[in-house]
Amino acid sequence: MRKAVPGLLMVVLGVLAAVSGCFYDHGDMVLNETVCVTFDQEITTGEFSTFVVCDQFKDELVAELTKNGRDLEDVKSIHMVSGTYKTQAIHPHDWKVTARVYIARQDDPSATDYQDGPALFTDFHDQSLKKLQGSPKDAHLDSDGVELVDRALDSLLDGEDPRLVLVLENDSVSPEPSQDEPMSFKLKTCVRFQAILKGDGGGGHGHH
DSSP states (O other): OEEOOSSSEEEEEOOOOEEEEEEEETTEEEEEEEEEEEEEEEESSSSOOOEEOOOOHHHHHHHHHHHTTOOGGGEEEEEEEEEEEEEEEEESSOOEEEEEEEEEEOSSTTOSEESEEEEEEEEEEEEESGGGOSSOEEOOOOHHHHHHHHHHHHHHHTTOOOOEEEEEEEEEEESOOOSSSOEEEEEEEEEEEEEEEOOOSOOSOEEO
8 A cells, every 4th residue: 555645635536426317228227427526725835735525435326326226236337437627716816737636545534545546647737727717628537547446436336435535746836826825716526437237127228
């Protein structure tokens, strides 16, 4: 296991919070599921860290399955398919940020080590925060990070309660924030998953 790296932005995702749609494929139900996390930032230095927790990983999935008359035993497989992000409420002006985003698994919030990762999830260079406003932007996801998420989802189906952590390692912010001029913004991140459920015997194709 690797130790958690201090001085980084850490965001814990409670994954699988909402079903955005489902359909049937050869008798199997396919659930498309999305979670969005919004967190506020007010940074006064180029070196910063925040921690936002949402760890109802299994509970949220079970709730969505229940809405569809299913349970965990009905899930054949589940995997991550895409991610987006956007910024909101940027004050007092634009900022440019160079950073790498990692993802890790840390089921015990008091632990100093990660059970898996960190693995690179996505990165950006000299990115204007204001240019990330408006419609959500597709994240160019690194396969290492996606594979870590899929391993956590596999363990969920095995009865575990995985807890995922997003880690933003900021290399630079321009201009550098200060106590007199803090960098203030909101970041909304959404991750989409797809779950394949065992067919209910109806067969064929359809929409739900």
